Amino acid sequence: MRGRRDIWTGVLALAFAVVAVFLVWPLFSVFTASFTDNRTGEVTLANYLKVLGHPYYLRALLNSIIVGIGGMIGAMLLGVPLAFLTSRYLVRGRDVIATLSVLALVSPPFIGAYAWIMMLGRNGWLREAMAEIGIELPSIYGLFGILLVFSLKFYPFVFLLTSSALAAINPSVEEAAENLGAGAWRRFFTVTLPLVFPAVSSGALLAFVLSLADFGTPSIVGGDFRVLATTAYNLFTSEMGGNPGLASTVSIVLIIVSMVVVAIQRRAVRRRNVEGSLVKRMAPRRLGPVSSVLAHLLCYGIVLASSLPSLVVIHTSFRKTSGPVFQPGFGLESYRRILHEVPHVITNSFVYSSLAVALIVILGTLIGYILTRREGVLSGALDSMLLVPYVVPGIVMGLGFVVTFNSPPLLLTGTATIIVLMLFIRRLPYAVRSSASILKQIRGSTEEAAISLGAAPGWAFLKVTLPLMLPGIMAGALMSFVTAINELSSSLILYVGRTMTMPVRIYLSVLDGEFGTAAALSTILLATTGIAVFLVFRYSGRKEGAFV
Template sequence: MVKRLLNSLNNIWSFVILFAFLIVGLLLILPLYNIFVSSFIDNETGSFTLQNYIDIIGKGYYRKAIYNSIFVGFSSMFGALLIGIPLAFFTTRFKIRGKSVISTLAILALVSPPFIGAYAWITMLGSNGWLRHGFESIGIPMPTIYGPLGMIIVFSLKLYPFVYLLTSGALSNINSSLEDAAESLGYPPFSKFIHVTLPLILPAISTGALLAFVLSLADFGTPSIIGRDFRVLSTVAYNLFTSEMGGNPGLASTVSILLILVSLIFVYMQRIIIRNKDFGSDMLNPPEIKKLTRLTTIPVHFLCYFIVFLSSMPSLVVIYNSFRKTSGPVFQSGFGLDSYRRVINDVPDAIFNSFLFSVSAVILIVLCGTLIGYVVARKPSILTGSLDSMLMIPYIVPGVVLGLGFIVSFNSKPIVLTGTAIIIILVIFIRRLPYSVRSSVSILKQINIGIEEAAASLGAGPAKTFVKITLPLMLPGVFAGAMMAFITAINELSSSIILYVGGTVTMPVRIYLSVLDGEFGTAASLSTILLVATGIAVYTIIRLTDSDERVFL
C-alpha cells in the first residue's frame, strides 16, 4: 500500500516524504518510544517492572506533584481566559486608541521567555524586591511571589496573548447579522454575548485555553525559579534524572509519560467540546466597531493598557536592572555597564552558543520545513496526512521530556551525541520544526496551484518548478516561520537544561543558573540581550507578514 502511494507521487517528492519520516522517526518517535520503554525498566536490575508506576501512583510525594501540575495548569488557563477574552472583545468591538500598540505589546509578552518573567517578578516581589518594600513601607502587605500564586501570575500574564489573538480573530470574523437578530429579539448585551457570540468564538477560546494549559504544564523554568517547595511534574522529572544521590531514569521516564498523558487528556477534552457542533457563519456583514461612551472611554482604555503594561513590566524591569550596579542578589545605587562587562568577560561562550545553536537549528528547520510544508499542502495522501499529524506532537511534549528522550536514545552506540553541541541543535530543530511547516502550508494555501501546473505544462520538472516558481512566492511565509523558530530556539531552556555540559551552556541556561546563584546583574544583562534579539525577530516578522498577528500562533 505504501509503495502504491509513493508511486503516485513524483520521485523527488517521494524522497522528501521518506526523508521527513526518517527525521521524525529518529528525532521524535524514537526518543518518545525509549522514554516509554524506560518507564517499565527497573533502575537497579534493568528488568521489566511496573514498580515505577506503582511508586508514582502510590506515593504521596508524586501524587502531590500531579495535583499541583493540574492545579497550576487550570488556574493559569483561567487566568489567561479572564485577561484575554475581555481584551479581545474591547479591541475588536470598540474604537480603542493605540490598538496596534496593544497588539504589539501583547505579542512581545507572548514571545518573551517565561523564566525571564519569573526572574523579574522576584526582583519586584521577592524577599528583597523593591516593589514589595515600597508597598510595605506605606503599610500595604504584599503576598510572596514564591509558590503557586507566583507561578499562576507569571503564566497568566505570559499566556493570555494566545487567548487574545485567537479570540480577536474569531470576533472579527463573526457575521454581525446574527448578533443584530438577537438584539432585535430583545436580548440584552450580556445575554446576546452568552447565547450568540460565545458559541461562535468557542473554538478559538478553547484553542487558546488548550495552549495556555499545555504550555504552563510543560514549562520548567518558572516553577523551578519561583516554585521553591511547590513540586510540579516537570521539576520532579528533572530532579529525578539529575539527582546528586544518583539519577533514576526509570522514575523520571514514568513522570515524563504522565506529563504527556495529562496533555493528551486535555487535548481530547478540547476536541470533545467543539466536536459535532456547527460554529460556522458566513461573514456577510462584518461586525461594527462602535465608539465608546463618555462614561466607558476612560475605564476601558485604562483596563486595556493596564493589562499590556503589566505583562510587559517584567521585560522593562529586566532591561532597567541590567544597567544597575549589583552586589550578588542586592541592587545598589547607581548605574553602569558592570553587568555587561561581566557577561562579556565571564560568559561569552553562552552568548556565542545561543546564537550558533539557534542559527544552525533554524537553517535546518527552514530547509526541511519548507519541503515538508510543500508535500503536506500539495501532495495530500495518507502518508503526508500522517506526517502532518506527527509534527503536531512537539507542541504537546514538554522540552524536559524530549531532552530526557534524547539522552536515553543517543547515549550509547551506534549514535552517541550526549555532551555535544549537535544534540542541543537537533532537539531545538525537532521541537521548532512545526513552525516552519505550518507557515509554509499557510502561504501555499494562498498561492494558486495553477501557476505550478502551467509551468509543468511547459515542460518544467518538479524540482525546477519548485525552485523557480513556487519557492520565490513562498519566501514571506518561509522567513516568517524562520523568525518564529529563531525566537523560540534562542529562548529554549526546558530541553537544553537537561542536555547541556560545560562547553554547551546557552544564555537561557546561564540566566537560570545565575538566578539560582543570586547573580541578578548577570541574569538581567543576559536577559536583555535575549529580549533585544527577540524584539528584532518580532519586528522582522511583523514587516514580512504585514502585521498579521496569526503568524505568532
C-alpha cells in the same frame, strides 16, 4: 510525472526518517525506560506503582493540574475581555496593544518569573514600596507567583485567537439578538461566545499545555510547590549515570495529562462548533466617556502588566553592581562581566539556534509543500506526528534525547550536535505550518503550467513556487529562531559546560542570586526577540495571528 512522484516520494521518506529518529525514537525510549528497573534492567511496573501510589508524586501531579487549569483560567480572564473590547469598541492604539501582547508572548516565561522576584520577592522594590504605605502584597513564591506569571504570559494566545474569531462573525447575528431584546451580557454569553468558542478553547488549550510543561517558572518562583516538570528534572539529576526510570515515568504521566486535555478540547469543539457566514465586518462602536475610560484602563493595564517584567529586567541590567551586589546609580558592569566571563554562552545561543533554523527552513519548507500539494494518507500521518512537539514538554524531549543518544551508534550526549538537533525537531512544526499556510494562498496551476512547458518538477518548485513562498518561510524561520534561542527546559538537561546557552546561564544565575548577570543576558535575549518580532510583522503583513 513519474519523476515528479519520485522526487516528492523521496522527500516524504526523508521526512518520516527524520521524525522517526529524532521524535518517535526518543519518546519511545522514554516510554520503555519507564517500564525498566534501574538496577536489574528487567521489565517492571514498579515505577508506575511508585509514582501513582506515593503521596509525593501524586501531590506533584495534582499541583501540575492545578497550575495548568489556573494558568488557563487566568489567560481566559485576561484574553477574552481584551479581545472583545478591542474588537467591538473603539479602543485607541489597538496595534500597540497587539504588539505588546505579542512581545509578552514570545519572551521567555522564566525571565518574567525572575523579574517578579525582583518586584515581589522578599526584598522586592515593589513589595517594600507598597509596605511603606501600609499595603502588604502576597508573596511571589508558591502557587500565586506561578499563576501570576502564567496568566500574564499566556493570555496573548486567547487574545489573538479570539480577536481573529470575533472579526469573522457576521454582525447580523448579534444585531438580530439585540433586536429581539437581548442585553449586552446576554448577547455575549448566548450568541458571541458560542461563535468564538473554538478559538477561545484553542487559546485556553495552549495556555494549559504550556503551563503544564513549563519548568523554569515553577523552579524559580515555585518554592516548595512541586509540579511534574520540576519533579522529572530532579529525578533525572538524581538518577544520572543509570537508567532514569522514575524520571521517564513522571514524563509519561505528564504527556498523558496533556493528551487527555487535548482530546477533551477537540471533543468540546466538535460538540459546540457553531458556524456563521461573514457578509460584512462589524464596525467598532464608540463607548460613553466613563465606559471608554474604564475600557482603556483595563486594556492598557493588562498589556502593561505583562510588559512590566521585561522593563524591569532591562532597567536592572543597567544598574551598577559590585559582584552580585547592586550599588546606587547606573553602569555597564553587568554587561562587561558577561562579556568577560561567559561570552561563549552568547555565541552558543546564536550559533545553535541559527544552525537549527537552517535545518528547519530546508525540511520545513519541503514538508509544508507535501502537506499542502500532496495530500494523502502518508502526508496526513506525517502532519499528525508533527503535532507531537506542541504537546510534549521540553523536559521530556530532553530526557528522551539523553536516554536515546547516550550510546553507540549515535553517541551525541555532551555535544553541541544534540542541542542543535533538539532545537530542530522541537521547532520544526513552526516552519511547516508557516509554509503550508502560505502555499494555500498560491495557486498550484502556476507550477503546473511550468511543468507542462517542460520544466522538471524540482526546477519548477525552485523557480516558481519557492520565490512566492518566501514571506511565509521567513516568518516561520524567525519564529523558529525566537523560540529556539529562548529554549530552557530541554537545554538544561542536554548542556555541559562548553555547550551552555543564554537561557541556561540566566536560570543558573537567578538560582545563585547573580541578578545583574541574569538581567544583562535576559536583555540581550529580549532585544533579539524584539528585532525578530519586528521582522515577522514585516514579512507576515503585520498579522499577529502568525505567532499562534
